[in-house]
Structures are given as C-alpha cells and as structure tokens.
Amino acid sequence: MDIMCFIIPALVGLIFGIFGYLLGKMSSKKDVLLAVSLQEDLDVCKSTVKNLNQKINALDVELASKTKNNPAPQSSISQFIFDKEIALNILGKKVKENDLKIVEGIGPKIEALFNEAGIATWQDLSKASTEKLQNILDAAGENFAMHNPSTWPKQALMAHQGKWQELKDWQANLLGGKE
Template sequence: MNLLLIDLSNIPCWLIPLLVGLICAILGYLLGRLAGKGDDTSDDLDLWKRKNASLKADLDACRSQLKTASAAPVAASSSASMSSSFAAETVVTPEPTITMIPFDAAAAKAAFGKKINEDDLTVVEGIGPKIRELFHNFDIKTWASLGDTTVEKCQEVLNSGGKRFEIHRPKTWPMQAKLAAQGKWEELKKWQDEHDYGKE
C-alpha cells in the first residue's frame, strides 16, 4: 500500500512537464496560423482596394457624363444627337420639326363640316376626350408635338391610362397630326374617310 502511494505522489512530477509541453505546442500552432493569416489578409486588402478604386473611377465617369448631359442647353439638344443611354432617358420636349402654317379655321370647317378648334387633338381619328387628356398629361398638347411623337411614345401614353385604352392603335396618329399642323385639311379628311377610324 505504501508503494502505491509513492507512485501516485510521483505522478504530478512528470505530468506537469507534459502539460506544459502540450500547452506550448498548441500556442505555437495557433501563433503560427495567425502569423500565416496576416499575409493572406494583406492580399485580400489589396484586392479590395483595387476594386474600390475601380468603382470610384466608374462613379466619377458617370458623374462627369451627368454634368455634361445636364450642362448642354435643352434647346440645342435634339433626340437625334443624344448618344448616351442616360441622355436618351432625360425628359426633353423637342421643338416641332413640322413646317406649320397658321391655323385656318374656315378651311378646317370647310373640310370637316364642323368647327375645329386649334390644336384640338380629337381631330385625329381615334383620339377622344379621355385620350386627349392622357396626351396633355405627357405635355403633348398641339398637333405639331403629336406629329413629332413616335408611335411607341403614343403607346406609352395609352398604357398610362390602364387596360381600357389597350384597344386603341396609335400607328397613324402622328401622321394625322402632321397633316393637321400643316393645314392639309382636305387630305386629312380624305384619309380618314378611306381608313378605319385611324386604327389601321
């Protein structure tokens, strides 16, 4: 029994150096991993710095394009000269390109058999009072401005009114508006008589 007590009393003597060695090994391993990660972190940091610089350069380029687009006078710019996609989305009401003559109410009345008000969009076959209001909401209030409007833009105006305007086909509306703006009343009336309410 004494022998067993002596052996147990000696165990802590050899256990302490073993534990200290194990702890040193674990700490050495962890410190080695942390030191190795420091190099990877600096590479990642450089990568993120390069990406950040690239994004800043893109942002500066966009800002300069925006300044250039907004600094150009609205009157001097036309939809044909706008080359960038951002400038094409800018809302600009172009000057009419139609050669207009002064409105002749008597000639319009002679052709249509009723009084015609100047720049009344309902003269265009297919446009009624509700659709006229939709065009007015888009700042298209004259025959000349409707004549310069694309069919796609006319469709966009109709779409803004909801489903009840989907049956209308604005394919001929700019052409009819041009005839009205140019005072070609007989030609406009003849065309409307020969076609299906401006829907063809």
C-alpha cells in the same frame, strides 16, 4: 294615205325624245358632281394660297430683321397659321386649333392623357413616336391600351400643316384611327 306614214315618224320622234331626255338627266348629274369636286379643289387652292402668303409674310419679316442685323428668333416665324373657316369648309365641322380630337381615334379622355404627358398640340403629336403614344395608353390601363396610335402622328402632321382635304380623304378610309 297610209297610216304607217304617220306612225313611224311619230315613234322615231318619241324614241329620240326619250333618249335625249335620258342623256340630259345623266349629263346634269355629272355636272353636279363636277361642281362639288371643283368647289373642294377651289377650297384646297384657297388654303394653299393663304398658307403661301403667310410664309411670304414671315420671310419678309425675317429678311427685314436680318437687314437690320437683328435677326428675329425662329420661333416667332410660323410656317402655318390656323384658319378655322378653311377647316370648316373642307371637313364640314368646326375645328379648334390644336384640338387633338380631330385625329381619328382620339377622344376627350385620350386627349387629356396626352396633354398630361406634354403632348398638347398637333405638332407635338406629329413628332411623337408610336411607341411613346402606346406607352402612354398602356400606362393608363387596359381600356386605353387597346387603341392603336399608329396613324395618329401622320394625321396630326396633316392638321398641323393645314392639309385638310388630304386629312379628310385619309380619315375616310380609317376605322377608329386604324388603317
């Protein structure tokens, strides 16, 4: 018998075995990335469902109060109820409600300045103009005046609305709160 009859099939089998192994490795990496992406999407969906359920409950309360001809004041109905667990899952760090330091570029000293100026919540910060924020920073001295608050209101709005994944993705592209 000719030795080539054994060597050629063995080499072909070895080559296809290596090729199959490499394809399997590449496929498993894609599966891991897909699983991570799906988990992030699931967390965002859970957050959205929770917010929608809270809005439904708030609307039920409002409807019930209007049915009794005693409408509830608008301030008692919240558009978003903060859930620290969802924020932790998406951002990967503990978040306190209305902690201005969650905004990229704001540290404890700037947070204290804003609190003194009456900006104590994410909603307050989201409604503040960039000019007002810059004026507060300028008045505090040159160490604060160098900061650029142009993205801070939008970041605060995302936090106020519970859009944690959107906030995380945007902050990943910011440098010290600047685009």
